Amino acid sequence: MNQEEIRSLLKDYKLRATSTRMAVLNVLIHVKRPLSHSEMVQELKDTCSDQATIYRTLIKFVDVGLIRVASNVNGMARYEVLNEENDPQHIHPHFVCKECGIVSCLPKIKIISAVDEQWREILRAAELQFLGLCPTCI
Numbered sequence: 001m002n003q004e005e006i007r008s009l010l011k012d013y014k015l016r017a018t019s020t021r022m023a024v025l026n027v028l029i030h031v032k033r034p035l036s037h038s039e040m041v042q043e044l045k046d047t048c049s050d051q052a053t054i055y056r057t058l059i060k061f062v063d064v065g066l067i068r069v070a071s072n073v074n075g076m077a078r079y080e081v082l083n084e085e086n087d088p089q090h091i092h093p094h095f096v097c098k099e100c101g102i103v104s105c106l107p108k109i110k111i112i113s114a115v116d117e118q119w120r121e122i123l124r125a126a127e128l129q130f131l132g133l134c135p136t137c138i
């Protein structure tokens with residue numbers, strides 16, 4: 001996704017394309033794994049964005065439904081871009097490394113379609129996580 005596409009994605013969510021918003025969204029789209037606020041600050045350390053602005057940007061993105069909290073391991077929220085999440089039949093689990101704490105997205109899995117409507121909603125909002133050692137820490 002290029003700068004122009006990121007700009008128009010922000011526009012879809014009625015957000016002005018400020019430099020911080022562009023930078024945060026760009027990182028989230030390209031890194032392809034959930035990032036915490038401090039990881040995001042690290043990623044953007046060469047830009048002029050300050051921590052508080054990055055934080056407010058993440059909160060704003062969650063508010064409008066552009067990103068979501070993918071994981072809350074150890075009370076630390078990690079954010080990822082929402083895509084094709086509207087399909088209630090599929091959710092993607094996350095792998096959390098017990099050692100370094102990195103969170104990775106795993107391929108989507110089909111959740112049991114036999115569950116009734118009420119549970120489907122609950123499952124969609126639920127966090128499905130695998131806990132173990134990542135390839136770097138094993």
Ligand SMILES: [Zn+2]
Binds near residue numbers: 098100134
């Ligand atoms: Zn690890």
Ligand SMILES: [Zn+2]
Binds near residue numbers: 093104106
């Ligand atoms: Zn994910």
